Amino acid sequence: MIVVPFRTAADGIARERALLEAGKPAVLLWQAQADALVAPEAWLRRDGVRALEPGLARSGWPLLARGSGGGPVPQGPCTLNLAVIAPLQTGTGIEHGYRLICGAVAEALTRFEIATDTGAVSGAFCNGAWNVTAGARKLAGTAQRWRTTPGGRIGLLHAAILMTPPPDTVWSALAKLHRAAGLTQAPRPEAHVALSQLMPETMRSASVVGALLRAVEDRLSRLLSGEQQAA
Amino acid sequence: MTTDIRIPEDLYDGDEESVITAWLASDGATVKEGALIAEIMTAKVQNEMTAPASGKLTILKQQDEVVAKGTVIGQIT
Numbered sequence: 001m002i003v004v005p006f007r008t009a010a011d012g013i014a015r016e017r018a019l020l021e022a023g024k025p026a027v028l029l030w031q032a033q034a035d036a037l038v039a040p041e042a043w044l045r046r047d048g049v050r051a052l053e054p055g056l057a058r059s060g061w062p063l064l065a066r067g068s069g070g071g072p073v074p075q076g077p078c079t080l081n082l083a084v085i086a087p088l089q090t091g092t093g094i095e096h097g098y099r100l101i102c103g104a105v106a107e108a109l110t111r112f113e114i115a116t117d118t119g120a121v122s123g124a125f126c127n128g129a130w131n132v133t134a135g136a137r138k139l140a141g142t143a144q145r146w147r148t149t150p151g152g153r154i155g156l157l158h159a160a161i162l163m164t165p166p167p168d169t170v171w172s173a174l175a176k177l178h179r180a181a182g183l184t185q186a187p188r189p190e191a192h193v194a195l196s197q198l199m200p201e202t203m204r205s206a207s208v209v210g211a212l213l214r215a216v217e218d219r220l221s222r223l224l225s226g227e228q229q230a231a
Numbered sequence: 232m233t234t235d236i237r238i239p240e241d242l243y244d245g246d247e248e249s250v251i252t253a254w255l256a257s258d259g260a261t262v263k264e265g266a267l268i269a270e271i272m273t274a275k276v277q278n279e280m281t282a283p284a285s286g287k288l289t290i291l292k293q294q295d296e297v298v299a300k301g302t303v304i305g306q307i308t
Contacts, residue, residue, distance in 0.1 A: 042252045042272070042295075069252075069275040093243045094276045128275045144276040150265070 003209055004030040009038050009075035010064050016083045017067065020156045023149055025224060026085040027216050029209060035076035037173060041065045043072065048180035061173040068143035068158060070126040072177050074166040078194070080209075084157040084216055086223055088146065092153070097144045098130040100219050101157040105132045105140055107218075108211035112199050123191035125174055132159070137193035162194040234284040236305040238298055242273055248297045249273040251304060256282075258290040262307065269304065282307060 006012040009032040019026045037056065043049050044065050053063050061074075073079070084101060098118075106116045117133050124131060124138035132140035140161040147154045168189075175186035195208060238249055249271045256268045262282040269280040282288070284307045292304040 040252070040272075040277075042250075067270075068277045069272040093241065094274055095244060097276070126275075130275070142275070146276060146278045148279065148281055 002029075003080065004028065006030055006032050008032055008034050008064070009036045012075075012081060013038070013064070013066050016156055016158065019083070019085045020145060020147060020154060022085075023147075023151070023154050024085065025087065025220055026083075027213065027220065028081075028083040029212065030081045030083070031077065031079065032075045033077065035060055035074065035078075035167065035170075036064050037061045037072045037170070037177065038064045038066045038075050039072040039177070040069055041067065043177075043181060046181055048182075049177060052176055052180050056173055056176070059173055060167075060169060063177075068145045068156070070128060070141065070143050072174060073126045073141060073160055074170045074174075075160070076166070078162060078164045078166045080161045080163050082159040082161065082212055082216065084155075084220060086155050086157060086220055088153045088155045094144065094146075097146075097155045097157045098142055100223070101142050101159050101216075102130055102132050102140075104212065104216040104219050105159055105161065107215040108208065109134075111211045112208070114195075114198050121191050123185065123188035125187035125192075126160075132161075134193050134198060138162075138191055139193050139195070139198075162192060164196045165189070165192070165194045232284075232308070234286070234307045235303045236268070236280065236283060236307065238271060238300045238302045238304060239278070240301050242276070242278065242300060246299070247273055248299055249278075251292055251294050251296050251298060252277065254290055254294055256288050258288065260288050261286070262288050271298070271304075280304075 012030040121138045126141045130142045131138045142159045145156040178186045252272045253270045264285045266282045286307040289306045
């Protein structure tokens, strides 16, 4: 499996949206070559946030929009994105999608003897109850986008995994964004951990990608076979 | 005939609330059944809301309002 390289995160997000619109089960692993901060569209409608955009771009962190919820996250070579398009039966709650994507990340990392958990982390960017954590620090963030089609509900399940610590300049950019959005607590670097800090470099990239792919495809296959049995 | 646009009851198990993050059609606009008309967010899940019928849209809850599941956020007549 090859991680699809996109020039910017906007290109990766556009590919995810195209897959969701196609409505067929799919897995996409991607990484952006250029740094950017990606925030929910609702953040970019705030006057204070919009006013920051030129300055953020000049500091190397242009602000891009995404269609899932949460807060701003750094994208670029530091982040590996895992996107899964999966059918979600009517009556299936949001926890189901989170269990699928978080479970896949956890299982993949177990192969490298990295124990993970899920939960909120005080001081983490884009904090939520379904962070994947290692040692109580945020390793990956997750979010979803759901679409209801005549054929049923389809979910875009997304995980952003920190492969390396983001460049130091991101923390001041994030702090400015949070202040502009009226939030009192800015993300703190010590609330996060990257895979590069948890495993030797020789094992990292290709082997993690392969393990992630196997874990997520197993889950997707089980989900699809369950749907066929139910039909 | 009036058709309610309602926050789905089956999105999540608990009593978390949702936020209307965007109306993608204007109040009074004519919408087609199945068209994307709004987005709501719950626990970092962005849920696309489609028109349950064709007709004239009346918006009852505004963008950025917090709503519970089951809430009627608009109607189509």
